[in-house]
Amino acid sequence: MRRAGSNTAVVLLSGGLDSATALAIARSEGLACHALSVDYGQRHAAELLAAARVAAHLGAAEHRVMRVDLGGIGGSALTDPGIAVPEQPGSGIPVTYVPARNTVMLALALAWAEVLEAHEIIIGVNAVDYSGYPDCRPEFIAAFERLAQLATRAAVEGRQARIRAPLQDMGKAQIIRTGTRLGVDYGLTVSCYQADANGSACGHCDACRLRRAGFESAGVADPTPYRYDAHPAEGR
Amino acid sequence: MRRAGSNTAVVLLSGGLDSATALAIARSEGLACHALSVDYGQRHAAELLAAARVAAHLGAAEHRVMRVDLGGIGGSALTDPGIAVPEQPGSGIPVTYVPARNTVMLALALAWAEVLEAHEIIIGVNAVDYSGYPDCRPEFIAAFERLAQLATRAAVEGRQARIRAPLQDMGKAQIIRTGTRLGVDYGLTVSCYQADANGSACGHCDACRLRRAGFESAGVADPTPYRYDAHPAEGR
Numbered sequence: 001m002r003r004a005g006s007n008t009a010v011v012l013l014s015g016g017l018d019s020a021t022a023l024a025i026a027r028s029e030g031l032a033c034h035a036l037s038v039d040y041g042q043r044h045a046a047e048l049l050a051a052a053r054v055a056a057h058l059g060a061a062e063h064r065v066m067r068v069d070l071g072g073i074g075g076s077a078l079t080d081p082g083i084a085v086p087e088q089p090g091s092g093i094p095v096t097y098v099p100a101r102n103t104v105m106l107a108l109a110l111a112w113a114e115v116l117e118a119h120e121i122i123i124g125v126n127a128v129d130y131s132g133y134p135d136c137r138p139e140f141i142a143a144f145e146r147l148a149q150l151a152t153r154a155a156v157e158g159r160q161a162r163i164r165a166p167l168q169d170m171g172k173a174q175i176i177r178t179g180t181r182l183g184v185d186y187g188l189t190v191s192c193y194q195a196d197a198n199g200s201a202c203g204h205c206d207a208c209r210l211r212r213a214g215f216e217s218a219g220v221a222d223p224t225p226y227r228y229d230a231h232p233a234e235g236r
Numbered sequence: 237m238r239r240a241g242s243n244t245a246v247v248l249l250s251g252g253l254d255s256a257t258a259l260a261i262a263r264s265e266g267l268a269c270h271a272l273s274v275d276y277g278q279r280h281a282a283e284l285l286a287a288a289r290v291a292a293h294l295g296a297a298e299h300r301v302m303r304v305d306l307g308g309i310g311g312s313a314l315t316d317p318g319i320a321v322p323e324q325p326g327s328g329i330p331v332t333y334v335p336a337r338n339t340v341m342l343a344l345a346l347a348w349a350e351v352l353e354a355h356e357i358i359i360g361v362n363a364v365d366y367s368g369y370p371d372c373r374p375e376f377i378a379a380f381e382r383l384a385q386l387a388t389r390a391a392v393e394g395r396q397a398r399i400r401a402p403l404q405d406m407g408k409a410q411i412i413r414t415g416t417r418l419g420v421d422y423g424l425t426v427s428c429y430q431a432d433a434n435g436s437a438c439g440h441c442d443a444c445r446l447r448r449a450g451f452e453s454a455g456v457a458d459p460t461p462y463r464y465d466a467h468p469a470e471g472r
Contacts, residue, residue, distance in 0.1 A: 064308070064309075066308070067304070070347055073348050075350060097389050100343055100344075101347070102387070104340070107342075108304070111311075115310055134386060134392045139386050140386045143379075143387075150373070150375050150379050153329045153333050156329065
């Protein structure tokens with residue numbers, strides 16, 4: 001299953017708003033996009049269903065789910081049912097941080113990119129309206145790219161995969177405006193850290209707050225299905 | 237399950253000779269060693285059984301196997317039954333190279349180390365008597381350490397995990413002499429890329445050739461159970 005790689009990208013796709021926008025940007029550039037979702041034992045499995053919908057919606061060449069059991073080691077509110085998802089803003093890196101998650105996901109993307117001979121790995125991280133996770137920062141992405149230049153046979157043979165974070169410097173409103181212009185149906189995406197199985201959102205967690213504020217600031221109608229107790233933002 | 241980390245290490249343990257020696261070195265330093273094996277769909281599953289034996293033999297605090305389906309993406313003789321394991325030396329990086337394997341394994345170790353508050357991640361790579369895999373080289377390990385310093389909450393908060401490759405500059409004979417001195421029973425380890433379910437070795441693949449030459453050069457009796465057609469080295 002080898003492909004000519006100069007037009008091929010692996011796109012990390014969580015099912016959330018950001019990675020859907022990153023995929024839309026890559027598709028708008030004409031890239032053949034191989035979407036990768038990682039099932040790391042997250043409690044919000046609704047995200048993985050959303051990822052499949054988004055991959056189909058945006059015309060990904062294929063969508064693969066790789067499972068890795070980060071849940072077994074715990075250490076995060078997103079993988080350990082014994083740690084509550086906060087519903088109020090706090091200080092510091094929140095307990096929703098998943099140990100080394102983006103390192104693991106980029107490593108898996110790097111493996112697949114090498115087999116596909118893809119020339120780009122695209123990840124929807126951004127560090128403006130974000131939760132302060134260390135592995136969303138530009139210096140982390142740059143360090144991973146330097147690692148990738150040494151890690152693979154492809155790189156040794158001169159076919160490095162570039163690591164791209166096209167949303168890196170965008171705020172949430174700009175991301176939403178960009179995706180809306182590119183035809184993203186954000187109603188298909190799920191951001192909530194404690195989404196129902198059907199994808200309805202709590203409205204209170206960090207991910208919901210950032211998402212809701214983004215739609216308000218962008219002046220775009222928020223299609224998120226909030227639960228009855230979620231005190232939806234005005235304008236919905 | 238948090239532990240004081242200053243005496244704690246995560247040790248990547250494949251079941252082969254090198255990682256067993258790395259674990260023995262860490263144990264000889266008095267470290268509490270949490271052994272991590274990664275089931276990435278390798279065809280030589282005998283390695284994982286060997287890893288469990290070695291972890292118990294060398295007194296690891298625990299042994300965890302994480303599964304990740306690199307086999308599904310193919311690209312290596314070690315994960316794709318359609319690609320034969322070479323039985324003659326070739327040139328360049330061999331087809332037994334697994335795309336981004338050490339990046340994936342170190343990423344998983346980094347995640348676990350953060351939860352354990354471990355201060356070291358130990359990997360048994362070496363780049364003297366080796367197969368030329370890019371992710372065994374010192375510059376790769378150094379790049380991963382730089383990445384790890386940016387990737388985790390632990391690092392941001394000043395608790396970096398050091399990445400150690402204690403065998404980095406050793407040849408195979410020196411590795412075997414070191415492990416023998418530390419009491420490693422190499423009869424428990426499996427190196428062969430096409431080992432039987434019971435761990436008996438082909439004697440011809442790259443891993444067997446490096447291992448056999450190492451025992452010969454070290455002047456240590458080779459306890460490897462070779463198959464009847466393996467033309468065992470003299471002295472066995």
